[in-house]
Amino acid sequence: MRDSHRLLAGKLVLFAAGMFGFGFLLVPLYDVFCQVTGIGSRTGLPTAATVTAENPVTDRIVTVEFVANRNQQAPWEFRPAVSSLEVMPGKLYDTTYFARNLTDRQLVGQAVPSVAPGQANKYFKKTECFCFESQEFAPAEGRDMGLTFMVDPGLPEHIDRVTLSYTFFVNQQVAAN
Amino acid sequence: MSTNLRKHDFNTFLTALVASLLGNPAQAAWEVNMPVGVTDASAKIFDLHMLIFWVCVVIAVIVFSAMIYCLVAFRKSKGAVPATFSHSTTAEIVWTVIPVLILVAMAVPAAQTLVEIDDTRDTEMTIKITGYQWKWQYEYVGEDVSFYSNLAASSNETRQLRSGIDPFQEDNYLLDVDRPLVVPADTKIRYLITSNDVIHAWWVPDFAVKKDAIPGFINEGWFRVNEPGVYRGQCAELCGKDHGFMPVVVEVLPREEFTAWLAGQQGGAAVASAATAR
Amino acid sequence: MSATTTHDEHHDDHGPAKGIMRWITTTNHKDIGTLYLVFALAMLFVGGAMSLVIRAELFQPGLQFVNPDFFNQMTTMHALIMVFGMIMPAFVGFANWMVPMMIGAPDMALPRLNNWSFWILPFAGTLLLSTLFMDGGGPASGWTLYPPLVLQTGNALPFAIFSVHLLGVSSIMGSINIIVTIMNMRAPGMTLLKMPLFVWTWLITAYLLIAVMPVLAGGVTMLLTDGFFGTSFFQAAGGGDPVLFQHIFWFFGHPEVYIIILPAFGIISQVIPTFSRKPLFGHDSMVYATASIAFLSFIVWAHHMFTVGMPLAGQLFFMLSTMLIAIPTGVKVFNWTATMWRGSLSFETPMLFALAFLFLFTIGGFSGLMVAIAPADFQYHDSYFVVAHFHYVLVPGALFGAIAGAYYWLPKWTGHMYNETLGKVHFWLSAIFVNLTFFPQHFVGLAGMPRRIPDYATQFADFNAISSVGAFGFGFSQLLLVYVVIQCVRGGEKASAQVWDGAEGLEWTVPSPAPYHTFEEPPLVR
Numbered sequence: 001m002r003d004s005h006r007l008l009a010g011k012l013v014l015f016a017a018g019m020f021g022f023g024f025l026l027v028p029l030y031d032v033f034c035q036v037t038g039i040g041s042r043t044g045l046p047t048a049a050t051v052t053a054e055n056p057v058t059d060r061i062v063t064v065e066f067v068a069n070r071n072q073q074a075p076w077e078f079r080p081a082v083s084s085l086e087v088m089p090g091k092l093y094d095t096t097y098f099a100r101n102l103t104d105r106q107l108v109g110q111a112v113p114s115v116a117p118g119q120a121n122k123y124f125k126k127t128e129c130f131c132f133e134s135q136e137f138a139p140a141e142g143r144d145m146g147l148t149f150m151v152d153p154g155l156p157e158h159i160d161r162v163t164l165s166y167t168f169f170v171n172q173q174v175a176a177n
Numbered sequence: 178m179s180t181n182l183r184k185h186d187f188n189t190f191l192t193a194l195v196a197s198l199l200g201n202p203a204q205a206a207w208e209v210n211m212p213v214g215v216t217d218a219s220a221k222i223f224d225l226h227m228l229i230f231w232v233c234v235v236i237a238v239i240v241f242s243a244m245i246y247c248l249v250a251f252r253k254s255k256g257a258v259p260a261t262f263s264h265s266t267t268a269e270i271v272w273t274v275i276p277v278l279i280l281v282a283m284a285v286p287a288a289q290t291l292v293e294i295d296d297t298r299d300t301e302m303t304i305k306i307t308g309y310q311w312k313w314q315y316e317y318v319g320e321d322v323s324f325y326s327n328l329a330a331s332s333n334e335t336r337q338l339r340s341g342i343d344p345f346q347e348d349n350y351l352l353d354v355d356r357p358l359v360v361p362a363d364t365k366i367r368y369l370i371t372s373n374d375v376i377h378a379w380w381v382p383d384f385a386v387k388k389d390a391i392p393g394f395i396n397e398g399w400f401r402v403n404e405p406g407v408y409r410g411q412c413a414e415l416c417g418k419d420h421g422f423m424p425v426v427v428e429v430l431p432r433e434e435f436t437a438w439l440a441g442q443q444g445g446a447a448v449a450s451a452a453t454a455r
Numbered sequence: 456m457s458a459t460t461t462h463d464e465h466h467d468d469h470g471p472a473k474g475i476m477r478w479i480t481t482t483n484h485k486d487i488g489t490l491y492l493v494f495a496l497a498m499l500f501v502g503g504a505m506s507l508v509i510r511a512e513l514f515q516p517g518l519q520f521v522n523p524d525f526f527n528q529m530t531t532m533h534a535l536i537m538v539f540g541m542i543m544p545a546f547v548g549f550a551n552w553m554v555p556m557m558i559g560a561p562d563m564a565l566p567r568l569n570n571w572s573f574w575i576l577p578f579a580g581t582l583l584l585s586t587l588f589m590d591g592g593g594p595a596s597g598w599t600l601y602p603p604l605v606l607q608t609g610n611a612l613p614f615a616i617f618s619v620h621l622l623g624v625s626s627i628m629g630s631i632n633i634i635v636t637i638m639n640m641r642a643p644g645m646t647l648l649k650m651p652l653f654v655w656t657w658l659i660t661a662y663l664l665i666a667v668m669p670v671l672a673g674g675v676t677m678l679l680t681d682g683f684f685g686t687s688f689f690q691a692a693g694g695g696d697p698v699l700f701q702h703i704f705w706f707f708g709h710p711e712v713y714i715i716i717l718p719a720f721g722i723i724s725q726v727i728p729t730f731s732r733k734p735l736f737g738h739d740s741m742v743y744a745t746a747s748i749a750f751l752s753f754i755v756w757a758h759h760m761f762t763v764g765m766p767l768a769g770q771l772f773f774m775l776s777t778m779l780i781a782i783p784t785g786v787k788v789f790n791w792t793a794t795m796w797r798g799s800l801s802f803e804t805p806m807l808f809a810l811a812f813l814f815l816f817t818i819g820g821f822s823g824l825m826v827a828i829a830p831a832d833f834q835y836h837d838s839y840f841v842v843a844h845f846h847y848v849l850v851p852g853a854l855f856g857a858i859a860g861a862y863y864w865l866p867k868w869t870g871h872m873y874n875e876t877l878g879k880v881h882f883w884l885s886a887i888f889v890n891l892t893f894f895p896q897h898f899v900g901l902a903g904m905p906r907r908i909p910d911y912a913t914q915f916a917d918f919n920a921i922s923s924v925g926a927f928g929f930g931f932s933q934l935l936l937v938y939v940v941i942q943c944v945r946g947g948e949k950a951s952a953q954v955w956d957g958a959e960g961l962e963w964t965v966p967s968p969a970p971y972h973t974f975e976e977p978p979l980v981r
């Protein structure tokens with residue numbers, strides 16, 4: 001009798017431990033959930049898309065808006081060079097964001113991209129981006145940072161406007177040095 | 178502090194109660210229902226809300242009547258003798274199937290409204306809203322106009338702990354700001370929303386707009402206001418100690434007045450273009 | 456139960472030890488049940504005092520008593536204490552006392568584990584409460600602990616998280632014990648479908664607990680590593696997403712809602728047939744309804760998050776799945792009503808609380824259906840309408856269920872009848888004040904008052920004043936419960952074994968008070 005108690009209790013402990021693991025499994029699952037529901041990857045830093053320039057869709061124009069945010073009122077000046085572009089899906093475009101370190105210390109920042117609407121996320125491909133790695137700035141240094149992107153022709157028809165937003169975070173560990 | 182407590186005339190109370198029961202939303206203090214609002218979306222949502230409400234009322238009347246009938250008719254003190262039945266497949270099928278039908282009837286208009294709200298096509302301008310602890314920032318994208326919107330100074334003074342100032346003296350206590358967001362009427366306006374620090378939520382009941390501001394991410398949505406006027410709301414996601422003190426005020430101007438207002442804000446700032454198509 | 460055992464024999468295990476050591480070392484399910492119930496009752500007043508701080512501040516506009524940060528600590532702690540310290544331990548207490556007696560088992564399957572499950576609680580509760588006195592105060596981010604806000608907590612954060620871990624361990628251990636007891640220790644003839652509904656709801660609740668408490672533990676562990684060890688599960692700067700925490704939290708949080716309400720369903724399903732003198736209508740369909748509610752609770756979580764910017768497909772899915780829950784819940788309400796139909800009803804205090812549950816929980820169910828409608832939820836979300844909704848489900852729902860159970864089984868526990876007149880007074884005060892407290896909150900919520908604010912615009916003043924009066928009335932009415940319980944423990948009219956003439960089940964076959972050991976010889980269930 002006691003053995004059967006132990007056996008069942010043991011199974012239930014394993015089940016609980018498994019669910020603890022499942023909690024952590026939700027992190028990659030969330031990414032899958034975002035892919036499946038079409039809002040693209042939300043977790044994980046962005047990496048370069050391998051894009052082979054396709055034939056541009058000449059009869060469709062999508063407006064791409066560029067937006068810049070700072071976080072925690074970080075001591076940066078940060079803005080897009082242009083606020084919007086009319087683009088043809090399937091064609092590569094270049095643009096820049098400008099950032100300036102407003103302190104007299106060396107700062108390292110990380111730009112984190114976000115796309116609205118969420119469903120456009122996976123159709124917005126960046127081949128080059130300053131967001132792929134953290135950016136180091138000398139005291140008071142300001143510079144343009146490049147971005148090359150393409151809107152995938154698969155972008156759902158009902159989306160006529162896509163916003164690319166970057167939030168610039170100060171990398172705390174480096175700032176402390 | 179008790180001197181600050183507003184004394185209510187019983188007659189006012191009664192009038193307000195009667196007015197609200199008759200569906201007159203004019204009485205602000207005893208308002209019991211959601212605003213119809215000033216956008217098509219808010220009117221649709223209001224209708225949906227009333228539809229579900231009345232469905233619930235009808236079900237409640239039926240179910241509660243049955244319960245009350247039991248309480249009255251089957252009292253032991255009146256000599257009720259208990260029956261012994263303990264199931265009835267027919268009854269159980271009936272009260273499973275009927276709710277399914279009711280739910281389907283409710284789900285259809287709800288889904289339609291959701292789809293309509295989700296349609297962000299053909300917007301005419303974009304405003305970026307950024308939540309801060311504890312204020313809002315509004316940026317007219319591409320127009321080089323951007324400003325912060327803080328709780329109005331008088332409210333801020335009154336809301337200090339034991340300030341001794343009577344909140345009832347103020348016209349819009351906690352619902353007033355130093356600089357409201359100004360937008361044109363009859364214009365489909367797209368908003369982008371993000372946050373500088375923690376999660377906030379931008380809520381204007383009259384627009385039926387509530388959207389979370391999440392640091393590092395942007396959300397989008399839209400509204401089209403039919404009537405010029407001033408509309409008030411608040412931050413709706415707990416964001417720290419002054420969460421209750423970062424109101425949203427939107428001033429909606431007729432289109433021409435808005436154009437003039439925007440020109441006045443810009444002061445002739447030129448927008449440089451630095452993009453090249455490859 | 457050996458008839459030869461006397462009070463001063465403390466060397467054998469047939470009677471309780473004396474003094475404080477009895478309670479610290481006990482492995483007896485009845486003792487541990489009592490400990491849980493007393494602890495829960497104490498926490499009801501701790502959490503209740505916090506809610507009165509909240510309602511005092513909200514009595515009128517302007518800040519009169521506390522600063523906004525302390526107000527936020529109160530809303531956070533009120534919820535954490537009431538959920539993890541009060542209602543969950545209360546139902547575990549009922550399970551400890553009643554499950555072995557209802558299935559004809561001599562004790563819980565794992566008595567020593569049982570002792571540990573309880574004694575972790577006071578430590579965890581004290582730890583949680585002590586955070587209020589730490590540098591920077593207790594957690595003030597709401598019980599939902601959303602990052603990044605929760606990471607702004609002062610020194611208290613790791614302690615609060617550790618106490619959540621401990622509370623989780625305690626309830627997982629308790630649940631394992633309940634499952635093993637139910638699965639392995641039923642008396643011969645007590646087949647699964649013959650089990651009383653209270654046992655059934657607890658079996659399902661226990662599985663829910665084991666499934667989701669570890670997920671919460673994982674979520675708060677990630678908060679801890681984000682805050683102190685440089686990970687970025689929930690920080691966009693490092694590639695994380697704050698919304699991910701909300702998904703994890705509500706993956707736990709929605710089943711948690713049913714963890715709280717299912718045992719109350721079980722108690723109501725015992726009480727209504729007793730006082731209707733008629734068997735529970737649709738016993739098996741009640742079991743299936745409970746199981747489907749439990750299943751659905753795993754696929755509806757994101758209805759708490761309609762405003763985070765979910766894709767249309769997600770909103771539709773979570774709206775529709777949530778609406779489905781109305782069906783099994785409706786079945787339950789209809790079955791309870793059908794149980795009363797052509798019964799022979801009497802209105803002792805447990806029945807009164809069960810009836811209030813029936814009416815008021817249903818109101819909470821209706822507002823629940825309303826908030827499930829995603830587009831309308833854009834208006835309801837994070838407003839006082841939601842506060843009204845979940846308090847209707849939790850107070851006249853779960854808490855009234857627990858109080859009904861307490862009055863129902865008190866004679867069995869103590870051997871005395873409680874004071875019926877005082878019980879009825881307690882009922883009417885509670886029923887009136889609970890509505891006075893929470894009904895006006897629907898109105899201010901619809902009119903645009905956000906939740907979790909310490910101060911509000913003047914047009915919300917009148918209903919808030921009413922709500923505060925109701926809250927104080929409700930709070931002080933509960934002192935009457937304490938008085939009735941103490942009076943009943945100390946003496947009163949002797950209770951028979953049957954206690955209630957309409958009651959059925961094994962627990963009514965043993966004497967009142969239930970002897971320290973029951974069913975050492977398993978009863979035969981026909």
Ligand SMILES: [Cu+2]
Nearest residue numbers: 377412416420
């Ligand atoms: Cu805020």
